[in-house]
Amino acid sequence: MVAVAVPALPTAPPARWSAAPPPLAVRISNVTKVFTGGAGSITALDDISLAVQQGEFVCILGASGCGKSTLLNVVAGLDRPTRGEVECLGSPSFMFQEAALFPWLSVERNVELPLKLRRVPGSERRARVAELLDLVQLTAFARRQPHELSGGMRQRVALARALAHDAEVVLMDEPFGALDAMTRDILHDELERIWQATGRTVMFVTHNVREAARLSDRIVLLTTRPGRVAEEFEVDIPRPRRIEDPDVAALAARITARLREEVARHGI
Amino acid sequence: MESELRQVGPGNHRPSRGRIEVAGLDALETPLVARPSLARRAWATTWPKALAVGIVLFLWEAVVWTGWRPAYVLPPPSAVLGRVWADLGTVELWGAIWITLRRAVWGFGLAVAFGVTIGILVSRFRVMRSAVGSLIMGLQTMPSIAWFPLAILLFKLSEEAITFVVVLGAAPSIANGLIHGVDHIPPVLTRAGRVLGARGLAAYRHVILPAAMPSFVAGLKQGWAFAWRSLMAGELIVVIANKASLGQLLQVNRELADSEGLLAIMVVILVIGILLDALVFGTLERRIRSKRGLLTA
Numbered sequence: 335m336v337a338v339a340v341p342a343l344p345t346a347p348p349a350r351w352s353a354a355p356p357p358l359a360v361r362i363s364n365v366t367k368v369f370t371g372g373a374g375s376i377t378a379l380d381d382i383s384l385a386v387q388q389g390e391f392v393c394i395l396g397a398s399g400c401g402k403s404t405l406l407n408v409v410a411g412l413d414r415p416t417r418g419e420v421e422c423l424g425s426p427s428f429m430f431q432e433a434a435l436f437p438w439l440s441v442e443r444n445v446e447l448p449l450k451l452r453r454v455p456g457s458e459r460r461a462r463v464a465e466l467l468d469l470v471q472l473t474a475f476a477r478r479q480p481h482e483l484s485g486g487m488r489q490r491v492a493l494a495r496a497l498a499h500d501a502e503v504v505l506m507d508e509p510f511g512a513l514d515a516m517t518r519d520i521l522h523d524e525l526e527r528i529w530q531a532t533g534r535t536v537m538f539v540t541h542n543v544r545e546a547a548r549l550s551d552r553i554v555l556l557t558t559r560p561g562r563v564a565e566e567f568e569v570d571i572p573r574p575r576r577i578e579d580p581d582v583a584a585l586a587a588r589i590t591a592r593l594r595e596e597v598a599r600h601g602i
Numbered sequence: 603m604e605s606e607l608r609q610v611g612p613g614n615h616r617p618s619r620g621r622i623e624v625a626g627l628d629a630l631e632t633p634l635v636a637r638p639s640l641a642r643r644a645w646a647t648t649w650p651k652a653l654a655v656g657i658v659l660f661l662w663e664a665v666v667w668t669g670w671r672p673a674y675v676l677p678p679p680s681a682v683l684g685r686v687w688a689d690l691g692t693v694e695l696w697g698a699i700w701i702t703l704r705r706a707v708w709g710f711g712l713a714v715a716f717g718v719t720i721g722i723l724v725s726r727f728r729v730m731r732s733a734v735g736s737l738i739m740g741l742q743t744m745p746s747i748a749w750f751p752l753a754i755l756l757f758k759l760s761e762e763a764i765t766f767v768v769v770l771g772a773a774p775s776i777a778n779g780l781i782h783g784v785d786h787i788p789p790v791l792t793r794a795g796r797v798l799g800a801r802g803l804a805a806y807r808h809v810i811l812p813a814a815m816p817s818f819v820a821g822l823k824q825g826w827a828f829a830w831r832s833l834m835a836g837e838l839i840v841v842i843a844n845k846a847s848l849g850q851l852l853q854v855n856r857e858l859a860d861s862e863g864l865l866a867i868m869v870v871i872l873v874i875g876i877l878l879d880a881l882v883f884g885t886l887e888r889r890i891r892s893k894r895g896l897l898t899a
Contacts, residue, residue, distance in 0.1 A: 410797055428797035434790045437894040438812045447808060448798040481895025499798055 358423070359503050359535035360386040360409060365418035367404055378404045380560030381418070388423070388502065391529060391536045393546035393553045395589070397597060401561030402539045406505050409537065423535070427499035429506045433488035435480040441491050442467065442476040448499040466494040469528055486517035490524065497532065506538045510545070519577055522548055526574055543593065547586040548577045555589065557596050564596050677862045685866040694846060699870070702837065702848040705761070709768030710829045716769060717776025717825065721818075722806070724777065725784035735781070738774045746771035746832035750839050764836040771832035772825035779821010783814025816890055823883040830875050 367379040378401035386392050394402045407413035409420055410428050427448075435444050442463050449459045467473045470490040480488055489509055496504055510518045526549065529536055540546055546553045553567040567589060571581040638646075659679045666678040673681075689695045720738070723730045749767045757763035787810065795809035811818075837849020846854075848871055855864035891897045 412793060412796065425799070430790060430794065432790055434794040436791065436809070436812065438815065451799040451804055451808065479893055479895060495798070
């Protein structure tokens with residue numbers, strides 16, 4: 335994507351960028367997505383505009399059915415917008431709620447596959463896989479099959495595989511939604527550490543307000559049906575954070591209040 | 603993550619990274635399954651089979667004892683097994699096994715080639731599916747012996763006639779196994795493949811075909827059973843001079859009213875079918891299932 339001057343972005347960049355704003359990684363311009371089915375049509379996304387800076391961690395937050403996954407699919411190119419445009423720096427990598435590991439491949443081969451598909455030569459591939467497995471601390475499990483791992487470990491393999499794709503932008507669709515709270519906390523720490531170490535841009539979809547407050551630089555709150563941007567919250571709580579930090583809790587409470595308002599206005 | 607776990611660990615025991623890499627939660631969450639020894643596993647799979655065979659032989663022997671049919675029509679298993687042993691010492695039987703197996707492998711190989719090609723085309727292109735999808739199902743229900751009159755008209759009494767019917771018998775099952783496998787791939791795997799950059803042929807090679815493998819092997823197995831059956835039917839009908847196949851030996855023994863010899867050949871045919879199924883397809887299937895965690899015990 336060509337980084338252009340950004341005239342009318344919905345959010346003014348925060349003060350620390352006022353000197354020279356970093357280039358954009360994702361730009362969503364007036365995207366509308368209408369699903370037409372047998373029972374009529376549903377407007378999942380209504381005129382959404384959003385810009386994500388390079389290296390930024392943005393959470394898309396909303397009640398279920400608000401179209402946040404649709405938004406991610408549109409950015410990933412898995413879905414076409416009905417109207418509007420999406421620009422993304424390179425082709426993004428994607429992490430799903432399920433680990434979606436290939437059950438016939440061992441852990442290391444799963445991580446290796448995106449490299450293989452990009453025709454990275456063998457020796458370089460092995461080195462990169464070792465590096466990534468070290469990053470998610472699963473070196474000892476390189477030769478295991480996915481079914482031998484726990485849910486949290488599988489998601490870490492999926493994260494390593496997504497990073498192997500070597501995309502600037504990582505899209506995450508409720509990747510920790512199916513995990514227990516304790517594993518989720520640990521993976522939040524891991525993700526924060528890995529995000530800081532690799533400097534990737536992350537768009538993270540969740541319905542968990544605390545998770546959003548724990549992880550993001552910025553939270554985009556979506557309304558339900560049609561999905562519109564209700565409000566954006568800048569998060570400047572210092573890192574590394576903890577989910578039980580009072581600041582995180584306070585922000586979560588503020589966002590939850592706003593979310594309630596939204597739900598009361600539109601119904602569920 | 604490790605630092606957090608160390609705090610709750612007993613005392614101040616700090617496992618050094620690298621040496622003990624599986625620690626904390628990961629160690630707790632990793633299922634440890636000790637594999638029993640080879641001898642024990644072999645015994646565990648062998649004794650139920652041996653017992654089943656023993657029961658069948660006993661029932662057979664019991665029927666002979668009742669005198670329902672005279673022994674020269676229905677000989678006891680002991681006599682038949684003795685005859686198998688004796689026949690195994692003859693060049694004639696081994697020659698027949700060789701001819702039949704060669705036909706089976708050749709016919710089955712061709713069936714795999716056709717089946718896979720058709721399977722990929724049907725699973726890939728919607729037009730192909732609506733064109734030949736139901737036809738494949740129909741072919742599968744067609745008894746292969748019904749093809750022989752046509753095969754003989756087309757190819758005379760020749761190897762080609764047999765091969766023709768074997769391929770027609772086996773290829774639909776193989777194609778169907780592949781189509782079924784592709785149709786039942788969890789969508790999240792194909793999506794994962796797509797976002798990782800697997801497109802076109804690469805998607806087939808790295809995602810679609812491996813994901814469809816269990817069902818494909820089931821199709822191969824069924825295809826093999828059909829091929830073997832069609833081949834036996836073919837060898838009974840299409841008699842080619844100077845080529846004494848297993849099917850032909852059956853026919854000869856019937857004409858000589860040698861039921862002991864007839865049953866001995868039947869035992870050989872049965873054993874070959876079972877052995878190939880267990881050794882080739884059984885092994886393949888077990889390997890796939892254990893790799894994907896579908897094997898219990």
